[in-house]
Amino acid sequence: MTLNFFRWLGESPQRPAVPIKELRERDRRRMLRHFLALEQQDRVLRFGSHLNDEQVTKYVMGINFERDIVFGVYNRTFKLVAVGHLAFAPKPAESTTEKDRVAEFGVSVLKSARGLGIGSRMFERANIVCRNNDVDTLYMHCLASNQTMMHIAKKAGMEIHRDYGEADAYLKLGPADPASVLQEAMQEQLATLDYALKANVRRATKLWERLPGRRKRTD
DSSP states (O other), rough: OOOHHHHHHOOOOOOOOOOOOEGGGGEEEEHHHHHHHHHHHHHHHHSOOOOOOOHHHHHHHHHOOTSSSEEEEEESOEEEEEEEEEEEEEEEEEEEOOSEEEEEEEEEEGGTTTTTSSHHHHHHHHHHHHTTTTTOOEEEEEETTTTHHHHHHHHOOOEEEEETEEEEEEEEEOOOOHHHHHHHEEEEEHHHHHHHHHHHHHHHHHHHHHTTTTOOOOO
């Protein structure tokens, strides 16, 4: 039963779980802080070109939470260290899918949270969400020099096309089934519990620091 539980979550008993929570409008401000905290080279890898702060802000403010799905990973100090954007769009004319929509996925992870497999976990979550939303084509566009995204694409068995320093990767997905629906629900439930716990700890810490006689730490 324990092994099946981990499989439903898309996790292995040998690796720590990564709570990946669906983000909402209330998280937009933290999302903006996340993207602005990316180093310049990381911005180039994430967006395919250099974006200044104003352009990054415009991107974040333009995300449509009613149409797209955005995921996030919060660390223990309630900082958003990873964001995955699953954008849905009408199928292009050259697409072979019979579905009405395709999905494009992009992910960014702060340097402090790398090496934990977060990008791959978020891609797995996007895979499940696409299946459960009747989308059978998952697409990624990035610079060919983006080794992290290329690794994720190759590991997932995506079809990759390179052209003039850029790369397009495609993955055909199977239909939803009871296991995929259950997996998504359980992942979101655990992430919601994790989010609530971290939010309560953060709130309690702030209240404690405001108590009379308390001196804020300067170290």
